[in-house]
Amino acid sequence: MVRYTAGNDHGAAVLSRAGYAVDSGDGPTLGTPQSDSTQFFRTDRPVVVESLAPEEVGAETLVPRFANALAREQNVLFVVPTESQVGAALHVLDAPYCVAAETDTRCRTFFNGPDRVPLSNGRYALAQADEYVWRELDPEESELEGRTGSDRKEVVLTGDGETVALFTDVDGLSCPSPSAFPFSYGRGHDKQFHVQDRDGREVGRFTSIQAMRTHGYEPVPMPLVPEHLFERGSLAGSWAVVAEDSFRVHTTDGTHAV
Structure with missing residues (x-):
């Protein structure tokens, strides 16, 4: 470019x-x-x-x-x-x-970056939303059972206001499992983009990212986490x-x- x-x-x-x-x-x-x-x-x-x-x-x-x-x-x-x-x-x-914002308890809302979230199986994270927001949770907002004794903040991804994915902290984004997200996508040998659900079942096949988006699937952006950059x-x-x-x-x- x-x-x-x-x-x-x-x-x-x-x-x-x-x-x-x-x-x-x-x-x-x-x-x-x-x-x-x-x-x-x-x-x-x-x-x-x-x-x-x-x-x-x-x-x-x-x-x-x-x-x-x-x-x-x-x-x-x-x-x-x-x-x-x-x-x-x-x-x-x-x-x-x-960072986009920070609360009094130092929980951050991150900017979305230019890259997509890569998964441990070589595919990329996918969901069905138009607007994604990555943010850290205050302890009282914890969505994980048995979360005690840690100063690490959980990180939630919301899509159009609904929870899409949840991690114990920002380091969980380094190589997440495909099961962490509702869907994933990757290019197959046929040069098409294959969409799978979190259990690995194929739910769609598209000739382009734009075609995938037209059917409601939007790639998940990687948040810009300062300590990672x-x-x-x-x-x-x-x-x-x-x-x-x-x-x-x-x-x-x-x-x-x-």
Whole structure:
């Protein structure tokens, strides 16, 4: 897929005006902080510019690119097309960092990611719903019998408001059994998508994902769980956002004009 790069030059200009040494060679645009650079970030790591297309200003793109930058020990300056889209980016990146919401008891609602849930038999999770929500449960909401003595939070997947799947914690998503979901799907030797129920019985066969969706089956998205994605570095103070038509840089610690 061709990367959207329209904002790269503006990102380079922002970093240059803020006193960074900028390298816009063949690879990604990188800024190296100097002794007199404006402090957008809480560390002096190099800064990579990530230019986002209008349809990319959401968790599906922002969170994986942020995680990739931190894995490379870089901070990241996201450039969004317009000032009106800055709020959408901040909703993803700012506290509670990279999750959709968090309760007073620190139970999180996760963003849905771009990937589907892979199952232990090589197939993918499937259900019959239009809107999926992954969230952690407070202890009093526990849906598992005999759940005591653990600070791990159960994770529930709801589809159109109804429970679809339940796990003892987020680590249960690493390689779930096909029986954890109502249905699963996979491509057969005939190049068609075969849908099975949780007992392994085939209930449908379709020529495409779209045909499968037309019949009410929707693939289950993998939630974006921060501890599964970010291996190193603090999320706070590691990102900044600027619009292509602005020199106001938004960060964890406030807004800077350059």
